[in-house]
Amino acid sequence: MIEVLFIPPAATVQDLGRDGYWSQGLGRAGVMDALSHSVANMLLGNDVDAATLEIPLTPARFRFRQAGAFALAGAACGATLAGRPLPRVWAGMADAGDVLELGPMTSGARSYLALPGGIDVPAVLGSRSTQLREGFGGLEGRVLAAGDVLRAASETLPLPPVGLSLTMPALRAAGAAEIELRALPSAEHGDFAPASREAFWTTPYTVSQQSNRQGYRLEGETLAYEASGELRSHGIAPGIVQVPGGGQPIIQLADSATMGGYPKIAAVIEPDLWRIAQARPGDRLRFRQVTLAEAALAARTQQEWLAGIRTQLEGFLTRQRGWL
Amino acid sequence: MPDAKLSMIGSRAVLFQPSCPFDLANQQRIWAIADEAATWKGVREAVPGMTNVTLLLDHVPTGLDRIERDLAALWESGIRKQVEGRLLAIDMAYDGPHLAEVAGMTGLPVDQVVRLHAAPEYTVYAVGSHAGYCYLGGLDPRLETPRRKVPLPRLPGGSLSLAGLQTGVSASAGPSGWNTIGSTDLSFFDPERTPAALLRPGDRIRFNPVEVKA
Numbered sequence: 001m002i003e004v005l006f007i008p009p010a011a012t013v014q015d016l017g018r019d020g021y022w023s024q025g026l027g028r029a030g031v032m033d034a035l036s037h038s039v040a041n042m043l044l045g046n047d048v049d050a051a052t053l054e055i056p057l058t059p060a061r062f063r064f065r066q067a068g069a070f071a072l073a074g075a076a077c078g079a080t081l082a083g084r085p086l087p088r089v090w091a092g093m094a095d096a097g098d099v100l101e102l103g104p105m106t107s108g109a110r111s112y113l114a115l116p117g118g119i120d121v122p123a124v125l126g127s128r129s130t131q132l133r134e135g136f137g138g139l140e141g142r143v144l145a146a147g148d149v150l151r152a153a154s155e156t157l158p159l160p161p162v163g164l165s166l167t168m169p170a171l172r173a174a175g176a177a178e179i180e181l182r183a184l185p186s187a188e189h190g191d192f193a194p195a196s197r198e199a200f201w202t203t204p205y206t207v208s209q210q211s212n213r214q215g216y217r218l219e220g221e222t223l224a225y226e227a228s229g230e231l232r233s234h235g236i237a238p239g240i241v242q243v244p245g246g247g248q249p250i251i252q253l254a255d256s257a258t259m260g261g262y263p264k265i266a267a268v269i270e271p272d273l274w275r276i277a278q279a280r281p282g283d284r285l286r287f288r289q290v291t292l293a294e295a296a297l298a299a300r301t302q303q304e305w306l307a308g309i310r311t312q313l314e315g316f317l318t319r320q321r322g323w324l
Numbered sequence: 325m326p327d328a329k330l331s332m333i334g335s336r337a338v339l340f341q342p343s344c345p346f347d348l349a350n351q352q353r354i355w356a357i358a359d360e361a362a363t364w365k366g367v368r369e370a371v372p373g374m375t376n377v378t379l380l381l382d383h384v385p386t387g388l389d390r391i392e393r394d395l396a397a398l399w400e401s402g403i404r405k406q407v408e409g410r411l412l413a414i415d416m417a418y419d420g421p422h423l424a425e426v427a428g429m430t431g432l433p434v435d436q437v438v439r440l441h442a443a444p445e446y447t448v449y450a451v452g453s454h455a456g457y458c459y460l461g462g463l464d465p466r467l468e469t470p471r472r473k474v475p476l477p478r479l480p481g482g483s484l485s486l487a488g489l490q491t492g493v494s495a496s497a498g499p500s501g502w503n504t505i506g507s508t509d510l511s512f513f514d515p516e517r518t519p520a521a522l523l524r525p526g527d528r529i530r531f532n533p534v535e536v537k538a
Contacts, residue, residue, distance in 0.1 A: 019368065019369075020368075020369065021455070021520070022369045022371050022378075022380060022452070023358075023369055023370075023371050023372075023451065023452075024451055024455060024456065024513070024519060024520055024521035025451045025452040025453060025454055025455045025456055025457050025495070025513070025521060026454075026455040026456075026513070026520070026521075027454070027455075124515055125515055125520065131455070131515075133454055133455070133496050133497070133498050134454075134455050134496055134513060134515065135496075136515045137515075184332045184335065185332075186331055186332060186333055187329065187331035187333065187339055187341070210477070214498075214499065229488075230470060230471060230487060230488030230489075231488075232341075232346060232373065232374035232375055232376060232488070232490070233373055233374045233450065233452070233453070233459050233490060234333075234339055234341065234373035234374065234376045234378060235333060235337065235339055235371050235373050235376075235377075235378025235380075235452065236333055236334075237333055237334030237336075237337040237378075237380070238334065239334050239335070240333050240334060244471070244473065244474065244475060244501060245470075245471065245472075245473035245474075246473050246474050257452075257453045257454055257498075258371065258452040258453060258454070259371075259373055259450065259452035259453045259457075259459070260453070261471060261487070261488070261490075261501070262471070262501065264331075264333060267332050267333055267334045267335065267337075269335040269384075270334070270335045270336065271335075292332070292384065292385060292386065292387065292388070293386065295335045295384045296335075296383070296384040296385075296386060299335065299383075299384050
């Protein structure tokens with residue numbers, strides 16, 4: 001059991017999202033960075049779909065009301081437990097009364113806090129994710145506040161005293177100034193001016209301050225749409241890059257609308273959505289065009305990486321517990 | 325290949341847009357396609373849009389040929405789903421922030437905008453954007469306006485808005501790129517209710533103007 005002592009009003013309880021309600025207009029919600037969320041869960045032996053706390057703004061401070069395990073992954077934020085610095089990705093034990101402190105984020109934009117068995121909130125419409133717009137799911141359908149108490153859904157399993165850590169894939173390629181996002185051309189790609197298409201795939205786009213779980217507004221080369229008339233509203237999905245009349249792109253993310261009507265130049269592939277989640281206002285993004293086959297391979301590669309981590313952790317924890 | 329467009333809108337989401345007039349008969353073909361495609365292996369959900377349909381898939385497709393052929397065959401078959409929907413009357417205050425702007429863009433006096441908007445019986449063509457939101461068919465073409473160049477970051481729930489040949493009432497507060505002309509306090513989505521969304525494709529709506537303020 002962990003008590004929130006201080007937190008800016010933006011943190012929400014999320015799992016991998018709510019499936020099956022697109023036809024009623026209800027988006028998936030769910031974590032922005034599924035990779036960090038999944039790793040935090042796996043470090044505790046949880047199902048990857050267990051609910052974690054997504055923290056997009058720090059500082060934040062928590063107190064353990066009783067001893068228990070927890071895991072942290074995502075942004076680098078100089079986390080400390082009872083004053084001792086923690087690695088960026090870490091799972092271990094806290095004693096009763098320990099204070100977990102997350103400092104200013106120096107790299108990345110979202111931290112994930114996991115508890116054994118997941119954070120214990122009721123499932124609504126098949127998921128524990130907070131549906132911020134509709135105000136349900138997660139913890140009472142809202143962002144967390146000081147005084148809130150998060151309970152673990154299961155008993156703590158013993159972890160090694162020094163804790164567990166691992167290395168995540170890099171947000172940027174070595175030496176790159178920009179975060180690369182692989183994307184498929186979308187429905188109106190061919191209706192943008194050739195120079196705009198060229199600019200979209202070759203020049204960087206800066207993440208603006210108007211960026212949240214719903215979407216990121218980007219700033220860069222203005223994109224000229226050459227077709228006329230209004231599009232009929234159609235389905236959209238997280239990762240879609242829309243270009244409103246102003247010519248500056250918007251990427252829809254976890255709290256994406258289910259339908260829209262702005263021209264769509266591209267769709268960022270799902271295995272790269274976590275990179276956007278960890279991009280901060282001012283960071284520069286670069287889009288790289290891929291084929292369907294490359295998109296399928298990227299999805300498989302990421303699943304295999306996660307499966308590999310799980311196998312390694314299970315082996316390690318089995319051996320550890322054998323010794324205890 | 326007939327005149328239809330299939331495109332990726334996500335690595336596991338495809339959009340099928342047949343070229344056709346924007347009317348109820350064609351929308352009924354879309355409803356039929358969505359019902360059928362939802363039963364296909366590998367399709368998680370099939371969601372009707374405005375004379376288009378989106379398929380959410382289990383996996384990244386290795387190619388689009390097969391899915392394109394199957395969707396085109398369904399569309400060409402002309403099969404339609406007729407729905408005996410419910411009729412809902414909604415009290416509406418025509419008091420939105422863009423009402424005067426819409427009057428300006430359409431070249432009509434405000435009273436005429438309200439009269440034309442409240443005249444038809446609208447059909448719910450599609451449900452989406454946000455939970456419980458309905459895209460309505462039946463807007464008078466004289467009220468056609470462009471979307472806003474820069475979307476509003478937050479519009480309150482219950483806002484009546486329009487863009488292109490589409491109109492609808494927002495079910496909760498959120499961003500919008502449409503022109504807002506009115507408001508109501510009706511609840512369109514409730515997670516405690518089954519189904520949670522108040523309206524389904526094929527239901528019909530009438531607006532009853534209770535106030536006009538431009």
